[in-house]
Amino acid sequence: MLICLSASHKNSHFDVLEKLSLASAAAAQQITACHSALSGAIVVATCNRFEAYLDLDEPFGVSPMPAIHAAIDALSATSDVAAETLRDTLQLVHGNGVPHHLFAVSSGLESVVVGEGEIAGQVRRSLEQARSDGTTSPELERLFQRASQTSRGVKNQTGLGTAGRSLVRLSLELASSRVSDWAASRVLLLGTGRYAGATLAALRDRGAENVRVYSPSGRAVKFAESHGIAAVVEADLAREAARADLIITCTTADHFVVDAALLGTGRHALGQDAAAADAQPLKLCPIAPSPAPAETTFHQLIIDLGMPRNVDPDVTQLAGVALLDLETIRIHAPLEALNATSEARELVSQAARDFTAVSTEQSLAPAVVALRSHVFDILEAEIERVRSRNEHSAQTEAALRHLVGVLLHTPMLRSRELARSGEHDAYFDGLEALFGLKVERADASGPSARTP
Incomplete structure (x- = not known):
């Protein structure tokens, strides 16, 4: 059975999402180790x-x-979120509801900004991570591969991709009220991962020219060279952060990259730089006292796209600093583009039905194999009996094998028909009643449900 435990911007507090995100790297391995029946786990962790x-x-x-509760307890232990809080927060989806849910998520239909494209790549990378960690399973592989195919189909066949806006572009739209001249603004980009490339492209679309990048992981130089911008080293970070008109953070760091102390240090350093420059003697200048330099006024906007948070909320205690974080962006998310969304949801529903149809047919596979084995065992015994009596001929054997194929044709067709209509039990009951075959029944998938 497929199961999904889901916390999102729709049903969870931001603080809970942040703690779960911090624990995401080890979560799948902890879950698969917590209960013997859990044969696979893939974790999808995004900013929302x-x-x-x-x-x-x-x-x-x-x-x-029992397995679901064990999984929740494992998540609690790795994330430091109380198990009771998780049970009250997490949405439980199981059976046939899982493919529909994942396909909708990977297509951007469940995102803060409906139609945003980054989620498809994040779902794909989650599968790659599970493969690397050894926590995937054949059924999860099939589920996630089908999710990627579905998201591509939605993108290519509907207008959702163009109707929806990315989280990055929405945040810049919200920033426009504070940025009067993008070309003249000094921008500091913190991070070279998840959203960095998309952020830089969106900035350039708006006319931003003066962009610098810093990476806590040390990848700033490589990113800067490949994108034609300047890199910032650790020693200059405080000054550059204080000097920037706009700071955009999008790192995967598990600690605050920007806080009031960093900006305060940078502002102090800039003040010292200005005082030192004023103190330098100027040749051929009139001997007259210079007026004391006016205190520098800072007007800074910080956009925090990180999950967990990259920016300490204490930055807003500094004069002239405004913070735009994911919680604020979520409040301003646009309404769905109704036509495109409707088309996309129909494609998702059809893909989920197709996935489930294959799964349900596979669930009857043990019964089909048992019937074929039973019938062919009888056939081989009869052929051997005929041979022992010297009554065997190639024509007789061919006729018997043809007859068995004809007789099995209808039961094979009925297995697919009954599986797709959800009447698995009828097939199992029929085999037991007619042939005395007792086959272990695979779990019948069911609809989604709320938390346990």
Whole structure:
């Protein structure tokens, strides 16, 4: 059975999402180790979403709740969020609801900004990470590969990609009320990961020319060279942060990269630089006292796109600093583009139905194999009996094998029909009633549900 434990901007507080995001790197391995029936786990962690997709290998009729509670307890232990809080917060989706949910997520239909494109790449990278960690499973592989195919189909066949705006572009739209001249603004980009490339492209679309980049992980020089901008080294960070008109953070660091202390240090350093410059003697200048330099006035906007937070909220205690974070951006998210969204949701629903149809057919595979094995065992025994009596001929054997194929044709068709209509039990019951074959039944997928 497929299960999804989901916390997002729709059902969770930002603080909980932040703690879950910090724990995301180790979450899948902790989950698969917490219960023997959990054969796979893939974690999707974005700036507004944390989801654990689980593959539960339990016989039909066995309750999944012990494994689900164990998974929640494992998340609690790794994230330092109380298990009770997680049970009250997490949405539980299971069975047939899981592919529909993931396909909608990967297509941008569940994002803060409906139609944003970054999520598809994040879903793809989550699968790659699970492969690297050894926590994926064949069914989760199929689920996530199908999710990527669906998101590409939505992008290519609907107007959702153009109707929706990315989180980066929405944040810059909100910033426009404070930025009078993008070309004249000094911009500091912190981070070279998730959103850095998209952020730089969006800045250039608005006319920003004076952009610098700093990376806590040391990748600023490489990023700067490949994008034609200047890199900032650690020693100059405080000054550059204080000098910038606009700071945009998008790092995966698990600590604050910008805080009031950093900006205060930078402002103090700039003041010293200005005082030192004024103290330099000027040749051929009239001997007259210079007026004391006026105190520098700072007007800075900081956009924090990091999850967990890259910017300490204490920056707003400094004069002239405004902070635009994910919580604020979420409040201003635009309404859906109704036509494009409707088309996209239909594509997602159809993809989910197709995925489920394949899954349900596969769920009857043990019964089909059992029937074929039973019938062919009888066939081989009859052929051997005929051979022992010297009554065997190639024509007789061919006729018997053809007859068995004809007789099995209808049961094979019925298996697919019954699987797609959800009547699995009828097939299992029929085999037991007619042939005495008792086959272990695979779990029947069900709809989504709320938390346990």
